[in-house]
Each structure stands twice: as structure tokens, then as C-alpha cells.
Amino acid sequence: MTARLTADTAIIGGGVIGLAAAWRLAQAGLRVAIIERGEPGREASHAAGGMLAPLAEADSRDAFFDLAVAGRSLYSRFAAELKESTGTDIEYRTEGTLYLSLDECDDEELQRRWEWQHAAGLNVEKLDASFVRTLEPQVAPALRWALKFPDDHQVENRRLVAALLAATRNAGVEIISHTDALRLRIENFAGKKRIVGVVTTQGEVRTGVVVLAAGSWSGLIESDEPVALADVEVEPVRGQMISLEMPMPVVRHVIYSRRGYVIPRLGGTVVCGSTSERAGFDKRVTAGGIAGIIEGAAGMLPAIRELAITEMWAGLRPFAGDGWPILGYDPQVSGLVYATGHYRNGILLAPITAETVTELIVQGEARRDISPFSVRRFATGKRDNGTNEIRGNKRKI
Amino acid sequence: MTARLTADTAIIGGGVIGLAAAWRLAQAGLRVAIIERGEPGREASHAAGGMLAPLAEADSRDAFFDLAVAGRSLYSRFAAELKESTGTDIEYRTEGTLYLSLDECDDEELQRRWEWQHAAGLNVEKLDASFVRTLEPQVAPALRWALKFPDDHQVENRRLVAALLAATRNAGVEIISHTDALRLRIENFAGKKRIVGVVTTQGEVRTGVVVLAAGSWSGLIESDEPVALADVEVEPVRGQMISLEMPMPVVRHVIYSRRGYVIPRLGGTVVCGSTSERAGFDKRVTAGGIAGIIEGAAGMLPAIRELAITEMWAGLRPFAGDGWPILGYDPQVSGLVYATGHYRNGILLAPITAETVTELIVQGEARRDISPFSVRRFATGKRDNGTNEIRGNKRKI
Numbered sequence: 001m002t003a004r005l006t007a008d009t010a011i012i013g014g015g016v017i018g019l020a021a022a023w024r025l026a027q028a029g030l031r032v033a034i035i036e037r038g039e040p041g042r043e044a045s046h047a048a049g050g051m052l053a054p055l056a057e058a059d060s061r062d063a064f065f066d067l068a069v070a071g072r073s074l075y076s077r078f079a080a081e082l083k084e085s086t087g088t089d090i091e092y093r094t095e096g097t098l099y100l101s102l103d104e105c106d107d108e109e110l111q112r113r114w115e116w117q118h119a120a121g122l123n124v125e126k127l128d129a130s131f132v133r134t135l136e137p138q139v140a141p142a143l144r145w146a147l148k149f150p151d152d153h154q155v156e157n158r159r160l161v162a163a164l165l166a167a168t169r170n171a172g173v174e175i176i177s178h179t180d181a182l183r184l185r186i187e188n189f190a191g192k193k194r195i196v197g198v199v200t201t202q203g204e205v206r207t208g209v210v211v212l213a214a215g216s217w218s219g220l221i222e223s224d225e226p227v228a229l230a231d232v233e234v235e236p237v238r239g240q241m242i243s244l245e246m247p248m249p250v251v252r253h254v255i256y257s258r259r260g261y262v263i264p265r266l267g268g269t270v271v272c273g274s275t276s277e278r279a280g281f282d283k284r285v286t287a288g289g290i291a292g293i294i295e296g297a298a299g300m301l302p303a304i305r306e307l308a309i310t311e312m313w314a315g316l317r318p319f320a321g322d323g324w325p326i327l328g329y330d331p332q333v334s335g336l337v338y339a340t341g342h343y344r345n346g347i348l349l350a351p352i353t354a355e356t357v358t359e360l361i362v363q364g365e366a367r368r369d370i371s372p373f374s375v376r377r378f379a380t381g382k383r384d385n386g387t388n389e390i391r392g393n394k395r396k397i
Numbered sequence: 398m399t400a401r402l403t404a405d406t407a408i409i410g411g412g413v414i415g416l417a418a419a420w421r422l423a424q425a426g427l428r429v430a431i432i433e434r435g436e437p438g439r440e441a442s443h444a445a446g447g448m449l450a451p452l453a454e455a456d457s458r459d460a461f462f463d464l465a466v467a468g469r470s471l472y473s474r475f476a477a478e479l480k481e482s483t484g485t486d487i488e489y490r491t492e493g494t495l496y497l498s499l500d501e502c503d504d505e506e507l508q509r510r511w512e513w514q515h516a517a518g519l520n521v522e523k524l525d526a527s528f529v530r531t532l533e534p535q536v537a538p539a540l541r542w543a544l545k546f547p548d549d550h551q552v553e554n555r556r557l558v559a560a561l562l563a564a565t566r567n568a569g570v571e572i573i574s575h576t577d578a579l580r581l582r583i584e585n586f587a588g589k590k591r592i593v594g595v596v597t598t599q600g601e602v603r604t605g606v607v608v609l610a611a612g613s614w615s616g617l618i619e620s621d622e623p624v625a626l627a628d629v630e631v632e633p634v635r636g637q638m639i640s641l642e643m644p645m646p647v648v649r650h651v652i653y654s655r656r657g658y659v660i661p662r663l664g665g666t667v668v669c670g671s672t673s674e675r676a677g678f679d680k681r682v683t684a685g686g687i688a689g690i691i692e693g694a695a696g697m698l699p700a701i702r703e704l705a706i707t708e709m710w711a712g713l714r715p716f717a718g719d720g721w722p723i724l725g726y727d728p729q730v731s732g733l734v735y736a737t738g739h740y741r742n743g744i745l746l747a748p749i750t751a752e753t754v755t756e757l758i759v760q761g762e763a764r765r766d767i768s769p770f771s772v773r774r775f776a777t778g779k780r781d782n783g784t785n786e787i788r789g790n791k792r793k794i
Contacts, residue, residue: 242684244684245681272684284642284705284706285705285706286702286703286704286705286706287639287641287669287691287694287695287701287702287703287704287705287706288691288695288701288702288703289702290687290688290691290706291687291688291691291692291695291702294684294685294687294688295688295692297684298684298685298688304684304685305683305684305685305686305688306683306684306685307683307684308681308682308683308684309681309682309683309684309687309709312706
């Protein structure tokens with residue numbers, strides 16, 4: 001890059017959130033630059049499982065649940081649009097998710113989930129064991145019953161990254177890779193603070209708007225003036241994964257339980273996950289992590305044991321105190337937009353985050369109420385959303 | 398290679414058995430060629446654990462046990478000689494092996510082993526749990542007691558391969574790699590059959606002596622006339638392995654139990670194994686294999702779980718019907734020497750096999766009685782050694 005570059009919007013972070021936002025902003029006519037510390041899309045976006053499963057993981061209806069469901073509803077069109085724009089099929093699969101009960105503890109969890117979701121009119125089905133076996137003959141003999149979430153789908157997240165990269169390039173987005181964003185340049189004008197640029201290891205990008213979408217690295221960027229994100233630690237939560245060869249289809253649905261999940265891919269593999277660990281920025285896989293994932297997956301589908309291992313990896317989910325994303329403008333600094341902390345939901349929330357960020361920047365406000373996701377909720381140490389638990393994988397963290 | 402090559406001895410197979418024999422034969426003044434289907438030392442020799450532990454695995458005294466103990470006793474000098482010849486340290490380590498009892502079934506196995514070995518005057522020690530903890534503080538809380546085998550040592554088998562490769566090259570051995578041995582050329586002279594060469598994918602090697610040391614591939618070589626090895630199937634038995642980073646020493650001894658084994662390496666890793674599976678020539682690692690190894694190792698040393706995975710692999714042990722090696726001349730074909738079927742003991746038996754093969758070829762007979770390892774034992778379907786069980790890992794095959 002040149003030592004100085006000017007953009008309408010600079011996005012810090014080239015994961016699916018940054019890429020999707022860049023694509024939408026460029027489609028809206030803006031000159032967009034992405035500043036990415038490594039290769040785009042190679043961190044949590046690459047490491048993810050690609051499940052679009054808000055119902056399978058939800059214990060109650062709240063603002064996050066509604067955002068996740070709204071985000072999920074955008075995916076079919078999002079996949080089609082990416083296919084049309086780039087020719088890349090992101091393998092959006094609609095078989096749905098099966099949540100298995102294999103013991104009494106599972107019974108309680110599934111029953112609770114069924115009751116509130118059924119009462120709320122959500123699309124969830126209660127299936128007895130014999131019917132589950134007609135859908136998935138390889139499930140463990142211990143199966144008691146299952147929930148089916150017909151609308152909880154999946155995408156191949158690595159293909160999603162590739163498609164978004166092609167789409168942003170087609171749309172004229174400048175991707176500045178292998179470049180660290182060091183400092184937000186903020187100036188005071190008539191008593192108000194506003195973004196004027198980003199200092200990087202390759203020079204300065206001058207811009208009036210910055211989207212901070214740096215995932216687990218979001219807290220490492222300095223700024224000329226205090227910003228609200230300083231009130232929250234965006235912490236990496238390691239998730240280990242393994243993929244296995246599946247020459248014959250062992251499974252067709254996404255299979256989920258308290259033991260983990262199993263995601264079949266069209267390319268003849270199956271992805272199993274995951275752990276949730278505080279390990280800093282250490283992305284190594286561990287003996288205990290991998291063994292635990294395999295035991296969990298084999299508990300649901302014993303045939304997993306016979307499959308050959310093709311890859312093991314770990315990613316760092318950005319966890320922001322309560323597990324909800326941080327979305328919206330900084331309350332004090334004009335031009336600074338947060339789109340980070342998506343934790344286990346970055347793939348699911350990429351389209352709706354991109355849409356929301358684009359509305360914020362182009363129209364000045366979002367169509368949906370995003371106040372529950374404001375960074376303000378961390379300012380006083382009180383949470384607006386009534387919880388301080390980690391969502392979706394409470395047992396491990 | 399040239400289309401035709403002449404050697405005093407052609408060795409088929411460039412694993413530790415073939416390499417060690419080649420080294421000794423070249424030291425005795427013979428012109429030796431090794432015919433190796435891939436890269437030398439990259440199959441079972443590379444995949445092994447490097448334990449030199451005949452006592453830890455033996456339930457009784459027999460000809461195989463005596464061979465293994467005699468082989469072990471050569472290692473110290475063998476390592477020193479390789480170091481002197483090549484400069485390569487094969488990391489011969491003498492901390493010894495601890496065999497743990499973690500439950501009642503272990504108690505029985507250890508007690509049985511202790512009784513016969515102690516009565517036989519072998520070097521085995523009975524240790525109580527608290528003393529074991531002074532030796533290895535990381536052993537599992539479930540530890541009841543242990544046997545220590547002070548003379549059951551280990552080498553780093555990949556370094557052994559590298560050292561043997563350098564030693565054979567120094568000694569003038571010709572290694573013909575990436576070349577399949579297709580057919581033994583056998584002629585009749587005055588009513589007697591004798592070896593005259595080996596047809597390979599790169600032409601013929603003319604020789605009066607062939608050492609068949611092709612491990613799991615030994616049964617795939619054709620011959621002009623029937624040979625005795627045709628009476629036995631040398632079958633590959635897959636062993637999966639995993640190595641882990643060990644930045645702080647978690648363990649110093651080789652740790653063994655019915656669950657598997659853990660071998661500390663000087664380079665800051667620890668090797669854990671293994672499975673025993675009939676999977677043909679498939680060297681892939683499987684989900685169940687790797688998870689089983691980790692669970693087994695963590696059952697002995699819980700800290701294993703926290704260690705990062707550095708490598709996973711599998712090797713094919715050559716198993717010849719009863720698990721004993723096949724050693725000695727073919728009874729009908731002059732000049733054909735067998736040195737194969739070493740199963741789980743190729744590293745341990747490489748020096749003594751090399752010595753024995755050299756005696757057979759140079760002096761015409763071996764100093765020790767190797768008749769129990771003759772290929773003749775398979776001729777009638779009867780075993781000379783009184784067992785048809787697989788040794789050392791009877792439960793799995």
C-alpha cells in the first residue's frame with residue numbers, strides 16, 4: 001500500500017464480519033478499505049463450523065435470539081447473491097439440525113427447549129427414537145428422542161470466506177493484508193471527537209468512518225482519545241475442531257447434543273467440535289481437547305470412530321463479557337462503528353451485521369433496534385440484557 | 398541405477414532390519430545393495446516408538462524372550478558404534494520402564510509378571526505408589542503400585558534410521574530407493590535351487606544372496622520357484638501414534654500399562670501409542686484410534702490432556718502368524734535369507750538380526766540357535782514354538 005490512503009470507510013478486520021460489511025458498503029457506493037493483520041478470513045471465520053442454529057442453542061427469547069433468527073432468515077438470499085456475484089457455492093444446506101437426547105440430563109434440556117419454543121410458535125419438532133433412526137440410521141443405540149429444528153441450517157464457512165473475498169474484490173474493496181491497525185486517529189472538532197484515520201504498520205489510512213471488526217484482536221488497538229470499547233475485554237475463547245473423511249454418508253443432518261456437534265459437508269468430510277477454553281491467543285490443539293471432541297461425537301454417532309482424521313485446528317472466538325456482539329456507534333466518538341464480539345455466532349450474524357453496519361453508515365441509523373448490543377452496556381459494569389453468563393456453552397467457561 | 402547391477406548380497410527392504418544387516422555385511426567386506434520401494438526407513442521403522450522393553454511385555458520365558466533380551470543387550474554398544482561412525486546420537490536412554498497398576502485387572506497382570514521374572518532372577522523391581530510418585534510425580538491418582546524394569550530402555554527410532562542410513566552409506570552400501578523388488582530369480586543347478594538375482598522396476602540386480610527384509614510387504618514379491626515364505630502370510634498390523642509437545646518434563650521414564658504407553662523424548666516431545674488393527678495397507682489415523690490412545694495415556698498421566706498435539710501417524714507392523722520373526726535360510730532355495738515378520742519388535746531386534754544375518758551369510762551359520770524362528774514352522778500348519786497367539790497385544794487382534 002502507499003504510505004497514505006484515503007477511504008470513505010476503513011474496516012479493521014478481514015473476517016466474515018469485516019468482509020460482509022465491506023461488500024455491502026461497497027455495493028452502496030462507498031470506497032472501502034479493509035485492514036487485516038494476516039490473510040483475510042483465516043482466523044475464527046476459517047475455524048468455525050458454519051452452523052446457523054439459533055434455535056438449537058436458545059433457552060429463552062431475548063434481543064440476541066431475535067437478532068440471530070433475523071440473521072438466519074437472510075442466509076438463503078445471501079448465499080444466492082454470493083453465488084450470482086462470484087460463482088462460488090457456499091453450500092447452504094437445509095436438512096436442518098437434530099438435537100439428541102441420550103440420557104436423563106439431555107431429556108431435561110430438550111424438554112425445556114421444546115416447551116418454550118413450541119409455546120412461542122417456533123419451528124421445532126419432537127421426534128421419537130424410531131423416527132430419528134429413519135432420518136439418521138447411524139445414531140447411537142442410547143438415543144431416547146430428539147428435537148428437530150428444520151430451519152437451523154448450515155454453510156461451509158471456508159467457502160463463505162472465499163466467496164466474500166471474491167465479492168469484495170469484484171466490488172472494488174481494497175484489502176490491505178498483513179498489516180496491523182495500531183491506533184485510531186481521533187481529533188476534536190468544536191468540542192466533539194471524531195475519527196480521522198487509522199495508523200497501521202504500513203502507514204496511515206485517512207477516513208471519516210472506521211468499522212472495528214477485529215474479533216479477538218479488537219481490544220489491542222490503541223486510540224488517540226478514550227473509546228467506549230476500552231470498558232470491555234474482548235477475550236479469545238479457543239475452540240478446537242477436527243474433520244474426518246466420510247467416504248459413505250454417515251450422517252446428513254447437523255447432529256447436536258450437550259456432547260458437541262457433528263456437521264456433514266458435501267465434500268465427503270464431517271466436522272466435529274468443539275471446546276471452549278481460555279488459552280489466550282494460543283491456537284494449538286491439545287490431546288484432551290481432541291479426545292473430548294471425538295468421544296462426544298462418537299457418543300452420538302459411534303461410526304465416527306472408524307473415520308480417518310483429515311485435519312485438526314483451533315480458532316479464537318471473540319467473547320465480550322456476556323457473549324453478545326457489540327454493534328453500533330461509539331457513544332462519544334463520531335465515525336467509530338463497532339461490529340465485534342460475535343463469539344460463537346460470527347458466521348450466523350455476518351449478513352445481518354453487514355446490513356446493520358451499512359444502514360448505520362449510509363442512513364445514519366439502523367432499521368432494527370440494536371440498542372441491546374451497544375457498547376454502552378459495559379460502561380457502568382451493569383448489563384442491559386439481564387445476563388452475564390456465556391451463552392451456548394456455559395459449562396466450559 | 399543401471400539396468401543391471403551385481404552385488405554380493407541384495408537386501409530387499411530398507412527399514413531398520415535391512416539397513417542394520419547391510420551395515421554389518423558391508424563391514425564384513427561384502428558389496429551390498431538395498432532395494433527399497435520408497436524412501437529408506439520411512440515405514441514401520443519411522444512409525445515405531447523405540448521401546449527396548451522385552452521384560453515389560455513378557456508373560457513367560459521362551460525362545461523369543463531370550464532373543465529379545467539378547468538383542469536388548471547389544472543396544473548400548475550399537476548406539477555407541479553408530480555415534481562413532483556417523484556422529485548421530487540415537488538417544489539411547491536408560492531411565493527404564495515403569496509398568497503401572499491402576500486397577501484390579503492390572504494388579505493381576507503385574508503380579509503374574511513379577512512372580513515369574515523375579516523367580517527367574519530377572520531385573521525387575523516392585524515399587525509402591527509413594528515411591529513411584531517420587532520418580533514420576535505426574536502419575537494418575539489411581540496408581541496402586543508399579544513394576545520397574547531398569548534394563549528396558551528406549552531409543553529415538555527416527556534418529557536410529559538416520560544413523561543407520563549414514564552408516565550404510567559410509568560403508569559403501571548402495572541404496573536403490575523408489576524401486577520395487579518384483580521377483581526373486583531362482584535357477585536350478587544340479588538338482589538344487591539357488592538365488593541368482595532380483596528383478597526390480599529398475600532392472601535386475603544379479604546376486605547369489607538375497608536377504609528378504611521387506612516387513613509388511615514381504616509377501617508381495619514373486620519368485621521363479623516356490624519359496625517357503627509362501628506358506629505364511631506376513632500381514633500388516635496398523636499401529637497409530639501421536640506425539641505431544643512437552644515444554645516442561647511431564648515424565649522421564651517410559652510409562653507402560655495395559656492402556657498403552659508414553660515415551661518421553663529428549664527433544665521436548667512425548668510419544669503415545671498405540672493401536673493394533675487389521676486395516677490392510679491403510680496408514681490413515683482414525684478418530685477412535687487417536688482418542689483411545691489419548692484416553693489411555695491420560696489415564697496414566699492426566700497432564701497429557703493439556704499438551705499440544707504435534708503429530709499423528711500410523712505404521713504397519715509385519716505380523717507373521719505367531720508374532721515371532723522369521724529368521725534364517727529358506728530350506729529349499731540356496732542363498733535366500735529371511736529377516737522379516739518382526740511385528741512389534743523391529744527396533745529392539747535390529748542389531749541382533751543384523752548380527753545373525755551376517756553370521757549366516759559370512760560364516761554359513763549363526764552362533765545362536767535360530768531354529769525356533771525358521772520359516773519351516775509354518776510349513777505344516779503346526780507351530781514349533783507352541784503358540785499361535787499374537788504376542789504383546791493379544792487383546793486387540
